[in-house]
Amino acid sequence: MAAPDIVxxxxxxxxxxxxxxxxxxxxxxxxxxxxxKNGQQIAAHGDIENLDTTSLASLTAGNVAATDGLARxxxxxxxxxxxxxxxxxxxxxxxxxxxVILVVIFDERSSLGLVRLRVKKxxxxxxxxFSNIMAxxxxxxxxTGTTFESPFAEITDEDIxxxxx
Amino acid sequence: xxxxxxxxxEINCKIVYYGPGLCGKTTNLQWIYEKTNPNAKGKLISLAxxxxxxxxFDFLPLELGTVRGFKTRFHLYTVPGxxxxxxxxxxxxxxxxxxIFVADSQVERMDANVEAIENLMVNLKSQGYDLLNIxxxxxxxxxxxxxVATVDEMKKALQRKNPGEPVYEACAARGTxxxxxxxxxxxLVLADLTKTQ
Numbered sequence: 001m002a003a004p005d006i007v008x009x010x011x012x013x014x015x016x017x018x019x020x021x022x023x024x025x026x027x028x029x030x031x032x033x034x035x036x037k038n039g040q041q042i043a044a045h046g047d048i049e050n051l052d053t054t055s056l057a058s059l060t061a062g063n064v065a066a067t068d069g070l071a072r073x074x075x076x077x078x079x080x081x082x083x084x085x086x087x088x089x090x091x092x093x094x095x096x097x098x099x100v101i102l103v104v105i106f107d108e109r110s111s112l113g114l115v116r117l118r119v120k121k122x123x124x125x126x127x128x129x130f131s132n133i134m135a136x137x138x139x140x141x142x143x144t145g146t147t148f149e150s151p152f153a154e155i156t157d158e159d160i161x162x163x164x165x
Numbered sequence: 166x167x168x169x170x171x172x173x174x175e176i177n178c179k180i181v182y183y184g185p186g187l188c189g190k191t192t193n194l195q196w197i198y199e200k201t202n203p204n205a206k207g208k209l210i211s212l213a214x215x216x217x218x219x220x221x222f223d224f225l226p227l228e229l230g231t232v233r234g235f236k237t238r239f240h241l242y243t244v245p246g247x248x249x250x251x252x253x254x255x256x257x258x259x260x261x262x263x264x265i266f267v268a269d270s271q272v273e274r275m276d277a278n279v280e281a282i283e284n285l286m287v288n289l290k291s292q293g294y295d296l297l298n299i300x301x302x303x304x305x306x307x308x309x310x311x312x313v314a315t316v317d318e319m320k321k322a323l324q325r326k327n328p329g330e331p332v333y334e335a336c337a338a339r340g341t342x343x344x345x346x347x348x349x350x351x352x353l354v355l356a357d358l359t360k361t362q
Contacts, residue, residue: 013172038260039224039240040168040177054207054226058240062212062221065256155232155359160352163229163237164344 027118029106097130175236184267185277186246189306192337219245255288263300263354270313300353302331304346309336
């Protein structure tokens with residue numbers, strides 16, 4: 001429990017940012033973002049200035065978790081794609097590498113077909129990046145006996161108290 | 166599951182408020198929301214029924230500052246307390262880093278408290294956690310009411326760890342003990358990270 005399951009390194013983070021930036025352009029969408037299944041935002045790209053991305057991340061994860069629950073109830077492993085259609089904007093949600101959620105927000109300038117097509121391609125690339133991350137974590141675990149080097153190893157009570165001052 | 170982003174130097178932790186129906190989980194979050202500096206908090210999201218009972222969860226992101234150069238964010242969640250929402254409760258525990266159990270101090274709610282703690286242990290187990298090993302604190306809420314059980318009685322009935330988990334007396338509606346409880350669990354969560362070495 002103590003060790004985090006996802007550790008994001010600079011190199012992979014930049015690759016991920018590149019992939020979602022490209023997806024945003026290719027799919028002609030407004031916003032693309034990536035969230036982990038627990039509701040933590042990993043990366044976002046597009047018109048996010050007026051968007052509450054933290055809430056969006058948390059609600060998306062809640063939505064996916066509830067839908068996963070529904071899937072299991074009827075004997076499915078998961079519903080890998082969710083689509084919400086609005087008057088102007090639509091949300092396309094898909095699960096990548098079984099652990100992260102890719103969200104694309106688009107309007108009438110794009111179409112569901114185009115988004116699905118581009119998401120599929122981007123998913124494959126993201127899959128590769130997440131496999132690399134997991135391999136890296138595994139390697140580190142094997143070489144040091146720990147999952148990662150905690151920057152908090154020497155955290156003190158004063159550090160924590162100062163957060164609440 | 167703490168999410169550490171080395172690239173943007175951020176760390177995100179998930180804290181869940183658990184407890185029986187009407188014990189004051191949402192009230193805790195509302196107090197924190199009201200009393201926190203606007204720059205440090207996001208929106209408080211409540212997925213509730215028309216009668217203001219929590220349906221899925223409440224969510225409040227808090228950004229407390231930096232520790233060792235890492236921006237530290239806490240994502241606070243509550244679960245729906247009503248017994249029949251068990252499936253939703255289970256989902257919210259996914260990836261939890263720390264749990265606050267909010268107990269209702271009224272004598273007549275003691276059975277509900279015990280039942281909710283047992284439920285917490287079962288649901289944590291289904292997500293692969295053990296209550297005895299995760300950062301966990303107990304809040305005795307509604308201490309201002311006249312018909313409350315004594316602190317000793319409540320500790321005896323509700324504490325599960327040995328030595329006992331930290332206990333905080335509170336009156337969430339007036340804010341007493343709310344931040345103390347949050348700080349208590351935050352401390353345990355961050356301290357837990359040091360053990361990963």
